[in-house]
Amino acid sequence: MEEITRALVDLLGPGAVITDPVRLRTYECDGLTHHRATPGVVVLPESAEQVAAVVRLCVAAGVPYVARGSGTGLSGGALPRTDGVLIVTARMRRILEIDIANRRAVVEPGVINLDVTRAVRSEGYYFAPDPSSQQICSVGGNVAENSGGAHCLKYGFTAHHVLACEVVTPDGEIVTLTDGPGYDLLGAFVGAEGTLGITTKITVRLTRVPETVQTLLAAFESIEAGGVAVSAIIGAGVVPAAIEMMDALSIEAAEDAVACGYPPGAGAVLIVELDGPAAEVEHQFAEVERLCRDAGAFEIRIAADDAQRALIWKGRRSAFAAVGRISPAYLVQDGVIPRTALPEVLGRIDELSRQSGIKVANVFHAGDGNLHPLVLFDDAEPGAAERAEEVSGKILDLCIEHGGSITGEHGVGVDKSRYMPRMFTDIDLDTMQMVRCAFDPAGLCNPGKVFPTPRLCGEVPGVRKGVHPLVEQGKADLF
């Protein structure tokens, strides 16, 4: 590391290179704290050219590198390499261009998600992807993880709001990927979890602020009743901007944390938000209210203004971190199931929880079946972490069993790579790795993420040797 560190200091100056062991350790994990690795060296570049130069140094030295934005990821996607360089984009945070007429903005990767919205709100626009961490997560991180959020049911994921990315490729070249004709390389890049290169400039789509927003909070005695309401709303052809559900345990945590004042005694609360033209919203809102009551809602609160809406959302948005108040440690799970399987899967999770004695709090984007079970445990208790991990894994099995997925929006990262073979065959995984090798033949760009066993590209770190097994078998050609 010494040699490359010297070169990095020459390149970026001492103020942008961190080598002090005590300081390096503060970068040992992102938002997922049970995977830790102290980076070999941390750099804080301020331009695409600097990022490209750092990557070229890494490639020349055969040193792996990992990009990191605000460090809020929940799958360990930005977990550093002890033998590598951590490229932090936190100082690349300029909003370069706002083009309201064409509804687009160009931002650097370290720009905070919510800051894009703040910059264009007065013009009547916003940046639609809204992960719960939007106040701090970076747009570059959103691109890497293809982040969603509460409103992706209606508005889609980050991929639907990115028009172009300037990318430093794993060769250290600066290229621009667009959604123009030809292969959808932008589509491949967004959501690749930082394995295909590092984005240095992002052109995002700006969305018009809807004419009206209506939000209600409905309290039910049970999760099942809430689930019935969700199915009824979607079944009626309403596409809400968001439908979120929280169970009793997560309500308790949120209440403790931010005093959101949800109806006492609720077994579940449902937050339903509709937006769009006033006439349409009013009509559908009345219907949603009726459907909630039919499903057994014992209290319905309608936000009269933005302040009340913010209070309703406050509980939901703070839920993950708030669980820290009721449990010494927890795992945030992220899985997807068909909406129709909701009651059954929740019942099975409850069963798992009772059998194992490990509490599970449930928060989820109910509209698109994206579950976020929070598996609570006490890390001071011997074996508790392992049992929690087991319960967490079994929840993913339940998702796969019901035709769902092991991740909805947090990504695979390092945390879920081992579950990939449960969802995909070896051939599927090998094919995906072919794509990766096409971008990163040396296997130095965020290695060890997404795939369980990097069996191709000559392992990591190091330059690829030999023929790809799929090529050898005549199943694929490498161009």
Add this chain to the structure above:
Amino acid sequence: MTAPEELPKLIDDCVHCGFCLPTCPTYVLWGEEMDSPRGRIHLMKQHAEGTPLTPSMAGHFDACLGCMACVTSCPSGVQYDRLIEVTRAQVEQEHPRTRGERAIRGMVFALFPYPRRLRALRGPLRAYRRSGLDRAVRRTGLLERISPSLAAMERLAPAPGRAPRLPERVAARGDRRATVGMLTGCVQREFFPGVNAATARVLALEGCDVVVPRHQGCCGALSLHSGRADEARAFARRTVEAFEGVDVIVVNAAGCGSAMKEYADLLSGDPAWAARAEALGARTRDLAEFLVELGPRAERHPVPATVAYHDACHLSHAQGVRAQPRALLAGIPGLTVREIADPEICCGSAGTYNLFQPEAAGELGDRKAENVRATGAELLVAANPGCSMQIAAALRRRGEEIAVAHTAELLDASLRGLGRAGVLTQ
């Protein structure tokens, strides 16, 4: 005060979500993990687990402003205020300061908590400003070379006006609604005497008997927020004693009010004082908080002016007082109140921070000054003397002047019917 043994438990409350990062002034400036609350807690954890306190660690703790914006933004309820307090005390014990640092610290802590010593400075400071010597000194850059801290002190110091002494008792106008004690503070009393006079008048006009104990001294805030726990405790005991006769203690300086509300924690290990300290903390109110609780009675006259209201960190983050000052200002006819962008970010004053970390404080001051300027307001309203000095100095650096006033002064102008002239000609 929180014992060091309690640190691991407090540290464990942090789930590393990062929600504190965007409201941390030093993270906003430098974008480095170890200069964010999450990173500093990580450093505290390393230290608690046995890593010796390295100079780099101490540097990151020193760089924390103690603005407590992270406490407001933390969804997990991490008590960073207690964490940093204990950590600062550890730094003072374990980290050897350079001779230069020791000299500056020694001077600051021998001067600011002592109103009499500050008073002795008023005359020479006035003469220095009047003679124009200040501009000459700044041109030479001499102070900057000797010590950036000294230079910061010189830049920030106001030109003190006359300081009428408050009588020990100011009688309520009309029917008496309450009897309140008033803390006069150190910097507030000597450099902003008009604020204390306005505070006493407003309280009296609202029907309060105001008691101003002669034997009060520094509340200990400056020492408490700098890791000088023993010194802070001595000041706290004296303050507790001075105010034991009154039902409510009204404080018009945010840093002081915040420290006094924490007396229970500060003196919890002292059986002779714990209960008395707790009782005093529970009776302490910020002026705006108290006036809103009391409810308006005196007639408000128009003050046709456009003002920007600045949230002092020790008022908004440490005491949660945000709505009350705004409500008071909204009650003044003719007054237009503008909000300052990024209100949660500290102006860089932060007690002694602008003296010990002049560079970072200067950058934060510039950011705040820009946001204040963008409001187009003609008057800056803040409830902490440090903030007013810091922001006014930052604007002066840009060649701009803005009138500053305390919430109390605006209310005073309104209650006495002084109009614009009451606040804009000071």
